[in-house]
Amino acid sequence: MKKLLEVKDLHISFHTFAGEVQAIRGVDFDLYEGETLAIVGESGSGKSVTTKSIMRLLPQGNSEIKSGEILFNGENLATASEKKMQKIRGKDISMIFQDPMTSLNPTMTIGKQIMEPLIKHRDLSKSEASKRAVKLLDLVGISKPETRLKQYPHQFSGGMRQRVVIAIALACAPKVLIADEPTTALDVTIQGQILDLMKDLQKKIETSIIFITHDLGVVANVADRVAVMYGGKIVEVGTVDEIFYNPQHPYTWGLISSMPSLDSQDEELFVIPGTPPDLLHPPKGDAFAPRNPYAMKIDKEEEPPMFKVSDTHYAATWLLHPDAPKVEPPLAVQERQAKFRASIKGDK
């Protein structure tokens, strides 16, 4: 598969009164054509900052891309001019935001907002753009598109607004769609509809999606590959099956076992102790070590590199070092791994 987007050793800092917050500390990942890459992690792990930097939407003045490259179509977006970025935003790369209540302009009709990128990037006339907008609304499942076009955001429900936001994002058939928690603010039933819609449209428009979320259930539903972020780094990356059935990093173990399963009985939920690291003073060694029950001496001294598990699966934990002791992951993870091994045997 062809690489569409390459992020290489990205470092981003925010300058605050308290000092320099190192929000992203060396992130590498690739996005392939037609795939959905999910980025998971808790608040403050740097998932939104990473994707905003791809769009260059970080606040000017106090944020800084310290080093690293974001390669798209042979061009480094990390150093691209604002003028260049304006041509890319909404055309080649577009974004869906978390809160559909605030991401639309309340003083503009829906139609005008959908037509905006079409007129700007595709040089369509107003009437052509309007025709196209009707089609887009129809595509995202909004009935009576001609009437709806003339309405304002407040006349739409949350789920409908998110459909409109998706229509705007897809108006120019972008190559990359970044979805930052697009369903977090929605109800479960509506969430299901929006996820189905996104998957359906992805096939029709052949776009790649970067999907940010902290809901592992949603990840299991939409993702082809998953990157787990912690403390400004990617700590594990692999295919969706590898991450859910054969996780290697203790943080991923914690995330998976802290969710109740529907058939779980009265046992206590697994809890990741402690709090996320303070990126104002990033810790020496592995940032997860203070919360990691499996931490070894070396975790507090040196940062683990990415160890290879399979061609598609990498994890940054010293536990994968050949000299590391064998440890037992939490029970829920062991069950999943057993299932994974069984399915591999079945394939062979």
Added chain:
Amino acid sequence: MAEKLLEVKNLKQYFNIGKPKEVRAVDDISFDIYKGETLGLVGESGCGKSTTGRTLIRLYNATGGEVLYNGVNVHGKKSGKELKEFNQKMQMIFQDPYASLNPRMKISDIIAEGIDIHGLAKSPKERLEKVHKLLETVGLNKEHANRYPHEFSGGQRQRIGIARALAVEPEFIIADEPISALDVSIQAQVVNLLKKLQKERGLTYLFIAHDLSMVKYISDRIGVMYFGKLVELASADDLYRNPVHPYTQSLLSAIPLPDPEYERTRKRQAYHPDVHQYEDGEDVRMREISPGHFVNCSEKEFEQYKANYNHNK
């Protein structure tokens, strides 16, 4: 059966009464809450689950119906003293830990507000000791007492909210989406804390949420609401294994699970109220399909649901 702590009878909560925009947020619902149990209340936004919670604790005056707490009507006329007594027994934990703590008050004062109002501490020293003890109970330490809310993370703030609710030693706590605003790993911490406190103090909870897997985990019984009505009420296991009402089935079929294999094969069921085809004047109410499992249905549906239920069991 355990003792009833709270009886809700035909509770109604309408807004904009008599105006064209009349909203029937809670429309004639009845249920009981037993001592020491957790009743989960689920449904989509706007279905009236939060309004139900808020009406129970008298943040709204009910439009109709009764809420009996230990046999006494909550909404009945009360003297100031009676009201105070009642307020001490019932407490609430709110959804947004950022908006529910006064940013200009110290943590010690936030937690001790109830202690002061109800005169539960005889001296400033005792008051401070109580605050420290509460902070420890919820997993914070006493150094936190002199700080302000902005110095805490979301999970810590929610713990402060819980400490405040516990300060007056209540019997019954209404938790209105207490974990929705928190990260997955922090959610587990708060849920474990709530469970532990329940065991230690024999608390009764009404747990309002839209995260169905968490609700299943924490609740003994679950009520499902749709458009101001309670459509199904059953024990947590029974509801998840044998959902009867089509809305419950649709809601359950939509829960995303952290299991890619399951997600690939899932079928979502859509719900449309038209499936019922109720005729005018048809008697639609809660009927007991099996002991403790109630479904909102008509006489005709009742027979059909019952047959399906027994068949699937």
